[in-house]
Amino acid sequence: MLAQNLLNGLMAGWIYILVALGLTLVLSIVGIVQLAHGEIYMVGAYIVYYFCVSAGLNFFLSLLISILCVGFLGVILEKFFLRPFRDDVEGAIISTIALILILQTAIVAIAGVSYKDIPSPIQGVVKVFGAVLSWERLITILVSIVLVSALLIFITKTKIGQAMVAVSEDRVAAALQGINVNRVSSVAMFLGCALAAAAGGLTGAIFDVTPFIGGFALMKGIEVIILGGLGSIPGAIIGGLILGFIDGLVTPLLSVQLAGIIGLVVIILILLFRPQGLLGHE
């Protein structure tokens, strides 16, 4: 039992990490808390559903298509809804709230409010030291780790990745060095939305998909980046794992609600002593 709960926690943790990394990328480079990030995640899950179930494609191919589609959707959204409000907290809150309503209602109009179920890519279980672990959860963790590693390599090894780091440190100085800030913002939004779509598609294979799953993902994403430190990638990974284990271990022992409360109380306590989060800096 414990091994399964640990695995569930690990899986939840990696999903939270995917969502949180997207949020933190957009936050540190575009400079906006993307409140509609949860809806991007939800749209990602629906695209996987349509390609997988309606078009009958392979799950992983559908996931790839979804990641690309949602990435490009993100680029368009960034240009029209986020870029005009870069230095304007009030405007950014309002336009991202409008995005939440638009995306959610659009999906309700297209797909309806009924539960959708994405068939899991791999059935069956594997036995490790007597513990029964399901393949779909292991695959989810594996895919997430691959995606996060790819992101880390992209940021550290490529020129545009380094440009992203520069812009997140100081936008004006980066622009003065000849970095095209708008292009970097588009790339950041593409990556952020792609990660959210991956998280949505992977979760959709395990849990039900409805137009209203975005709120939960957004909450968890924000919790993780606040816990780990805003703009910190290692912080987001640690924060995601902590929250994932809290949810994975407390839920079966007590209840979903208590898991949520404990997670939030931990964050509130950490914020009291370290307002910048675990690995953040002022």
Added chain:
Amino acid sequence: MNKRRLLKALSYTVPIVILLIVPLYIKQPYVLHVLIMMGVNIVLASSLRFIATSGQFSLGHAGMVSIGAYTSALLVMRLGLSFWGALPLAGLAAMGIAFLAGYPFVRLKGIYFTMVTLFFTEVIKLTGEEWRGLTGGVAGIIAIPRPNAIIVPGLLNLGFTSKADFYYLALTLVVVTLVLLYAIESSRIGMTFLSIKQSEPLSESVGVNTSRFRVLAFSIGCFFAGLDGAFYSHYLSAVAPASFGFLLSIYVFIYMVVGGMQKFSGPIVGAILLTLVPELSRGAKEYEPFTFAGILLLVIFFLRGGVVSLPERLSKIIKKEVWLRLKSAG
């Protein structure tokens, strides 16, 4: 009293008198219900704007409404308190919790404060679902009694059996809220809030304890949200954790922004107009958020000052037009 002050006093009295006699002529419960909901939303949007005058955006209003609603329902049903005693206590409960939660978090600035208020609403909702012994869990509390009757022989007979009686209560709540908020906003405290909004370091440098004032603004705003919640729960006679979710906080925020945040009248106008939107689009309930999003985008891109800035904008455009005409005429 000179003529101008008389006129000013009249301009406040006339609408109130009109609002007072409305139930004598309009008997349809549906219309009265819409008017009551307008009142509820005006209180929420105005108190949210009050918090915003100190430069903070809260997405935690729904949580505060639910604290008020539960406090009042429980005080009346468990402790047998009169509604009239429970109402201010519900406001104070929301204020107290806002104060306790606000103090540690004022060091978080801007968007981070907003996000913490969002968490806070979530904690309150989850607590409501979990603490079944007190709150009735997900199902909530039902059969909340009506407010106790007020009967003054020959003058007043409010039994709260009809919508009209609730209408009067809502009207009182709105008037009291607006008068108090306006008084605070135009006092020295209100000026301090404004200075914090414009520049926090500058206010600090002239000796303003900015965190204390920011907590004060947050707590006062939440007090009225709590009052509103108490009214709401006794009006609908039921309360559940799901009734005050994230979406309510967002809608209140939209009322404030669409009406206009710069002026005191903004959230009032916004709440009145946008309470009508769902009523006018009854046939397409699921597409209602589209309408809200559309209005929001129009405001943010073309009318930043909100609906209340429209007359000013129009007069400016007309003046410019007239000026151009005169110029071209010679």
